Amino acid sequence: MRRASWVATVVAALAAPLLASAAQPAGAPDPQADFKAFRSYFTQRFPSLKLSDFANGPYSMDEGLRKQWEAIEQFPPYEFALDKGKELFNTPFKNGKTYADCFPNKGLGIRQTYPYFDDKSGEVITLELAVNRCREANGEAPYDYVKDDMAAVTAYMAYTSRGKPMDIKIPKDSRALAAYEKGKEYFYTRRGQLNFSCASCHVQNPGQHIRTEVLAPALGILNAMPIYRSEWGSMGTISRRFMTCNSQVRGVPLKPQDENYRDVEYFLSYMANGLPVSGPGSRP
Amino acid sequence: MASTIRVRAVASGDTTEVQSLIQHPMDSGFVKDAKGELIPPHHIEIVEFEHDGKKVFTAFWGPAVSKDPYVKFSFKGGKKGDDLKISWVDNKGASDSLTAKIQ
Amino acid sequence: MIEFRSGDVARRVMLKGVAAVAGLACVGVVDAVRTPVCAADAAGWPAEAFKQKSEADVIKALYAGKTAAASDKVKLDAPEIAENGAVVPISVATDLPDVTSISVLVLENPYTLAAHYKLPAGTAPAVSNRLKMAKTTKVVALVEAGGALHRAEKEVKVTVGGCGG
Numbered sequence: 129m130r131r132a133s134w135v136a137t138v139v140a141a142l143a144a145p146l147l148a149s150a151a152q153p154a155g156a157p158d159p160q161a162d163f164k165a166f167r168s169y170f171t172q173r174f175p176s177l178k179l180s181d182f183a184n185g186p187y188s189m190d191e192g193l194r195k196q197w198e199a200i201e202q203f204p205p206y207e208f209a210l211d212k213g214k215e216l217f218n219t220p221f222k223n224g225k226t227y228a229d230c231f232p233n234k235g236l237g238i239r240q241t242y243p244y245f246d247d248k249s250g251e252v253i254t255l256e257l258a259v260n261r262c263r264e265a266n267g268e269a270p271y272d273y274v275k276d277d278m279a280a281v282t283a284y285m286a287y288t289s290r291g292k293p294m295d296i297k298i299p300k301d302s303r304a305l306a307a308y309e310k311g312k313e314y315f316y317t318r319r320g321q322l323n324f325s326c327a328s329c330h331v332q333n334p335g336q337h338i339r340t341e342v343l344a345p346a347l348g349i350l351n352a353m354p355i356y357r358s359e360w361g362s363m364g365t366i367s368r369r370f371m372t373c374n375s376q377v378r379g380v381p382l383k384p385q386d387e388n389y390r391d392v393e394y395f396l397s398y399m400a401n402g403l404p405v406s407g408p409g410s411r412p
Numbered sequence: 413m414a415s416t417i418r419v420r421a422v423a424s425g426d427t428t429e430v431q432s433l434i435q436h437p438m439d440s441g442f443v444k445d446a447k448g449e450l451i452p453p454h455h456i457e458i459v460e461f462e463h464d465g466k467k468v469f470t471a472f473w474g475p476a477v478s479k480d481p482y483v484k485f486s487f488k489g490g491k492k493g494d495d496l497k498i499s500w501v502d503n504k505g506a507s508d509s510l511t512a513k514i515q
Numbered sequence: 516m517i518e519f520r521s522g523d524v525a526r527r528v529m530l531k532g533v534a535a536v537a538g539l540a541c542v543g544v545v546d547a548v549r550t551p552v553c554a555a556d557a558a559g560w561p562a563e564a565f566k567q568k569s570e571a572d573v574i575k576a577l578y579a580g581k582t583a584a585a586s587d588k589v590k591l592d593a594p595e596i597a598e599n600g601a602v603v604p605i606s607v608a609t610d611l612p613d614v615t616s617i618s619v620l621v622l623e624n625p626y627t628l629a630a631h632y633k634l635p636a637g638t639a640p641a642v643s644n645r646l647k648m649a650k651t652t653k654v655v656a657l658v659e660a661g662g663a664l665h666r667a668e669k670e671v672k673v674t675v676g677g678c679g680g
Contacts, residue, residue, distance in 0.1 A: 196594050199604035200645070203433045205480050207418055215414075340674035358599035361479055412598040427639070440647065442625060457560040468638050474565040476621055476629035476647045478602045484643035485632075501557045 157305040159298050159398060162312065166399045169331070170347040183351035183406040185344035189335035193342055197410065206283055206356040206408045209363045213284030216277055221266040227281070230262035239282075239289035240405050243394045244297060245304035252307050252390040255282055256365055273384035274371070279354045279363035286354065286407030294351065294405065296398040311395030314388050315346075320379025326392070341412065348400045350393065352409025359412060366393055417510040421496045428490035428514050430461060430469070432498060433482050440475035455503055456481060462497040463490050463514075490514050564628050570620055570655055573628045577618060578664055583657055586611070586665035591656040593669045597648060600673040606643040607667075611660035614640035618659075623652035648673045 170182065174189075181188040187197045217235065220226045228234035242255040253261075256278055260270040271278035298304050318325045326346065329338060334345035354365045364372075367384035370392070374381040382388055416435040421428055434456065441453030459471040468487040490496065492514055499509030556562045564576035574583060592606040607617050617640070618631045629646045640658065648654075651672045658665045 192594055192596055193598050196598050196604055199606075199643070200602065202484070203418070203420070203431050203482050205433075205602070207433055208435050208480065211414065358602045361601065440625075442649075457557045467633075467635060469635075470633040471644075472560055472565075472631040472633070474626060474628055474630065476624050476626065478645040478647055482643075482645045484606075485634075485641065486639040488637045488639075503556055505557075 157309045157312075159305070159308055163399060163401065166347065170334075170345055174335075174345070179402070180404050182345055182348035183400070183403050185349060185352060185409075185411065186342040189344070190342045193412070200410055204356065204410050205358075206363060206410060209280045209283050209354075209356065210287055210408060212277075213280035213282070213287075216281050217284050221263070221268050223266050225266050227259070227262055230265070231258070235285060236288040237292065239286045239407070240292040240294050241296070243390060243397060245299055245301065245307060245394070247299065247301055247304075250303045251387070252311075252394045254366070254385065254390050254393055255285060256367065257385055257390070273365060274368035275360075275362055275364050279365050279368075282365060283354050283363060283408035286405055289405040290407070291404050293402045294397055294400045296394070296401055298394075298398060307391050308395055308398065310388070311391030311393070314392040315395055320374065320377030322377040322379075324377045326373070346396065346399070348403045348406075350396050351400055351403055352406045352411070354407060355409045355411045357411045363408070415510045416508045417498050417500070419496065419498055419510065419512045421490070421512060421514040423490050423492045423494075423514050426488050426491075427486050428463075428488075428494075428496075429484070429486045430496065431482070431484045432459075432461075433480060434459070434500060434508075435480055436500075436502065438473075438475065438477055438479045438481055442475075453503060456500045457503050459483065459498065459500040461485075461487075462499075463487065463494060561628075561631060564631065565626055567627055568625070569627055570622060573618070573620055574657070574664070577628070577631065578657070578659065581659075581664045583664040583666035586658070586667065589656055589658050589665050589667035591654065591667040591669050593654050593671050595670075596672045596674065600648045600650070602645050603648050603671060603673075604643065604645050605654060606641070607656040607658065608641035609658050609660070609665070611640065611658060611665060613661040614658055616659040617642050618657040619644065619646065620655040620657065621646060621648050621652050622655060624649050 171177075171179070174182075177188055184197075187194045217227050232238055239255060242258070243252045245251075246253045256273055259278065259281055260273070263270050271281070298308050315326045318328070329343045330346035330349060334343050336343055350366060353369070354363055355369070356363050360368075365384075367389060370389045371381035371384065418433045418435075420431045436456050437454055438456065439451050439454040441450065443451050445451050453475050455475045455477065456473050459473065460467055461469040469485050471483055473481065494514045495511050496514055497509065497511045499507065501507040561577060564573055567573045567576055574581065588609050588611050590606075590608045592608070594603065597603045605619060607619060614634055616631065616633050619629045620627050621629045624647070630644055632642050634640060640660070648671060651670070653668050653670050655666060655668045
């Protein structure tokens with residue numbers, strides 16, 4: 129199913145450097161160079177911030193917000209989702225197998241390695257995608273990607289990885305590099321009626337307000353996922369947040385786990401290598 | 413069914429600090445659903461904490477208390493291993509209770 | 516969510532042993548949406564106080580005959596700008612002696628009284644909770660100590676209202 133699309137991806141990737149931002153030299157993708165530039169941009173902009181604190185998003189940027197967050201973290205609202213997630217994770221499927229049978233290390237303490245590039249299928253596999261593929265392979269109906277049970281299970285899996293540094297690999301495979309580049313391109317491309325790119329807010333204006341929100345830095349922005357957002361009054365996954373961000377710039381949200389979303393997740397997660405998993409998290 | 417009540421009660425010296433998080437929608441009655449109709453108020457009214465047969469804290473809550481409500485307080489006289497009973501009742505007459513051990 | 520039929524209510528109350536819901540007279544009466552027609556507030560819950568729309572009326576309902584005096588011994592901890600009006604962490608603490616109750620009022624809310632706490636002897640005069648605020652508002656803490664009413668207030672700016680939408 130994916131063979132035709134990866135050919136298209138490689139073709140698009142060859143064109144990608146021409147569309148990328150000015151800082152990108154034309155030629156082969158160089159994730160390591162991007163990583164260094166991205167990291168030093170943020171550490172220079174916020175010299176007093178501990179590297180690991182970038183994983184706390186807006187709370188690393190605003191003292192008033194941080195105090196409220198610390199009060200809420202004393203007994204966070206994602207506790208119920210965490211308990212439910214653990215229960216769901218440990219409940220066998222109808223055929224007797226469990227999630228432990230689908231994942232390395234029985235599915236515990238592995239969240240920091242997602243997403244990864246699967247060289248067999250030629251695509252980026254996110255944790256949520258892997259969870260649903262595990263379910264389908266074992267005769268179970270897939271979860272809705274954006275909230276509820278999916279958010280509960282991934283919250284539990286993230287929790288078992290708390291503190292572990294992100295460890296995303298981009299193999300020397302032109303398809304993996306292409307997916308990474310597509311993700312990077314998505315991140316820097318303007319969209320929506322408001323004509324913002326992800327970078328407009330999260331690279332150019334972290335710590336500033338956009339209406340009522342304090343913008344999180346792009347560095348480590350996914351480390352706290354999945355999140356309980358006060359605004360939602362419930363848990364949401366990375367897909368949920370990407371879709372709402374698209375809507376908020378008055379663009380059309382893509383479907384959850386769309387290839388573009390998985391690619392930008394790949395890009396952002398790689399940029400966060402070394403920063404600790406802080407999920408599940410609470411956010412405004 | 414799992415309890416709606418989560419509690420952390422920790423004794424330090426002769427003081428026990430109690431934190432509790434209860435799973436409850438705490439609908440205020442001011443929010444409309446997807447059809448545009450008001451969701452009726454549905455919130456916890458009373459939460460009682462008992463130690464050694466005595467009430468140590470009573471909360472009277474209205475619709476302005478946040479969803480999945482939290483409360484923290486401390487009392488004297490508890491020690492590690494003691495039972496702490498928490499029970500709540502809401503405006504529809506539903507209720508739940510839990511007995512936890514002080515850590 | 517908590518779903519139930521009115522016929523179950525009395526039975527559930529007995530099973531849970533919570534004596535607070537005495538006096539419910541709603542046996543077998545159910546309306547079209549399966550809500551007990553008789554939904555009654557729990558015994559002991561200060562229903563009148565929770566209906567009031569001003570600080571003065573809340574005080575009349577809860578602390579008949581008393582007036583609140585400002586006190587710097589009442590510490591009200593509230594954020595200057597709430598990250599989200601739906602979940603605002605608020606703490607009240609004091610070193611006044613003989614505290615019997617603490618109330619928290621949110622003046623710009625549709626109903627002024629948010630929460631009321633009864634503290635028996637031996638319970639520390641401090642409470643932390645999380646409240647909803649409809650918009651920028653003064654938050655008032657009332658501490659009843661030694662029979663007298665003490666007051667502190669703080670303004671909380673709310674940009675995203677906590678009542679939904």
